[in-house]
Amino acid sequence: MVKTGLTVLLTERFDIVEGKSIGLITNSTGVDENLQGNISLLAKKADLKAIFSPEHGLWGAVQDAISIPSVHYNRIPIYSLYGKTNKPTAEMLKGINAMIFDIQDVGVRFYTYISTMAMAMEACAENGIEFIVLDRPNPITGNVIDGSMLDLAFRSFVGYLQVPIRHSLTVGELANLYNDEVKADLTIIKMDNWDRSMWFDQTGLQWVMPSPNMPTLDTATVYPGMCLFEGTNVSEGRGTTRPFEIIGSPWIEPYNLSEILNSQSLHGVRFRPLYFVPTFSKYNGENCGGVQVHVIDRDIFNPLKTALSMISTIRDLYPNDFQFNRHFDLLIGTDKVRKAISDGSSIDEIVASWENDLLAFSQLRSKYTLY
Numbered sequence: 001m002v003k004t005g006l007t008v009l010l011t012e013r014f015d016i017v018e019g020k021s022i023g024l025i026t027n028s029t030g031v032d033e034n035l036q037g038n039i040s041l042l043a044k045k046a047d048l049k050a051i052f053s054p055e056h057g058l059w060g061a062v063q064d065a066i067s068i069p070s071v072h073y074n075r076i077p078i079y080s081l082y083g084k085t086n087k088p089t090a091e092m093l094k095g096i097n098a099m100i101f102d103i104q105d106v107g108v109r110f111y112t113y114i115s116t117m118a119m120a121m122e123a124c125a126e127n128g129i130e131f132i133v134l135d136r137p138n139p140i141t142g143n144v145i146d147g148s149m150l151d152l153a154f155r156s157f158v159g160y161l162q163v164p165i166r167h168s169l170t171v172g173e174l175a176n177l178y179n180d181e182v183k184a185d186l187t188i189i190k191m192d193n194w195d196r197s198m199w200f201d202q203t204g205l206q207w208v209m210p211s212p213n214m215p216t217l218d219t220a221t222v223y224p225g226m227c228l229f230e231g232t233n234v235s236e237g238r239g240t241t242r243p244f245e246i247i248g249s250p251w252i253e254p255y256n257l258s259e260i261l262n263s264q265s266l267h268g269v270r271f272r273p274l275y276f277v278p279t280f281s282k283y284n285g286e287n288c289g290g291v292q293v294h295v296i297d298r299d300i301f302n303p304l305k306t307a308l309s310m311i312s313t314i315r316d317l318y319p320n321d322f323q324f325n326r327h328f329d330l331l332i333g334t335d336k337v338r339k340a341i342s343d344g345s346s347i348d349e350i351v352a353s354w355e356n357d358l359l360a361f362s363q364l365r366s367k368y369t370l371y
Contacts, residue, residue, distance in 0.1 A: 225307030231328025239278030248290015
């Protein structure tokens with residue numbers, strides 16, 4: 001079984017935090033292998049001064065893009081880093097001399113927890129506070145690098161670190177990389193028994209939903225591509241029981257779409273036609289036609305190429321209905337992909353355009369990998 005950084009800290013490296021006033025950035029994923037929460041585990045042994053919560057709140061219950069207020073938990077302040085500020089303020093950090101980050105990431109640049117980590121690293125560097133990352137697995141393996149690099153002209157909270165969409169790093173490795181820029185007093189507590197080939201269900205750990213629309217590893221598997229539908233007027237399946245696996249809209253005829261997508265012989269995936277009625281988000285209460293994305297072989301499935309092929313196909317089939325929105329450029333980190341699709345470029349050409357950047361990143365990341 002993989003031992004997360006939390007378990008290693010508590011059982012082997014507790015001297016690092018002993019006697020220090022601790023801040024903790026976490027949410028409901030901050031558990032050990034027995035599903036015991038890090039707040040109670042640390043509070044028993046350390047001086048826990050403050051808790052900081054990311055998007056979706058401390059319990060991972062709040063839907064996306066909803067501002068969260070600061071509250072208290074057993075007299076400990078819980079400061080929201082997804083409300084009035086995304087970055088800890090000097091006032092929030094008062095009395096803290098070590099900040100711990102312990103959240104399960106999903107391995108994708110636009111999942112905002114890594115933006116929270118990066119901004120917290122900046123704040124701690126500016127205020128002379130040690131930053132400690134309790135490492136956790138990249139659930140979709142640490143071997144696959146894919147997608148466009150972030151163009152800093154499109155930097156946002158859904159694209160803060162200059163890495164590919166599927167970056168292949170753990171949160172500890174991302175912190176290691178970003179610290180070349182930030183120069184924080186950084187300590188990474190490594191995992192035991194994790195290797196880069198592992199999917200999360202091979203770690204022996206239990207999946208805890210990182211956010212309301214990330215219920216399973218299946219969701220995380222398709223998410224690097226299917227989240228791009230957030231940047232369109234096609235539903236990404238929010239408001240269904242299979243978010244990001246179900247895609248559609250009221251103006252899509254599902255049988256024709258699924259037949260065309262299946263004829264494209266995309267690796268490791270099949271498309272099933274269906275109708276669905278979202279209970280919230282896009283097309284709330286409306287009957288939508290679309291497809292469910294069934295991953296047949298996750299090791300050869302390419303979520304980014306698949307999603308872009310779906311978007312291009314839907315745009316070609318429904319030119320008077322389909323629309324991009326600005327969020328698409330922020331998610332994919334550039335305006336080049338949207339423009340290429342709109343200009344009729346093939347998806348193979350778009351994917352090939354990333355190759356040099358991905359090669360350069362692959363060489364760069366070798367300086368920061370820990371496993």
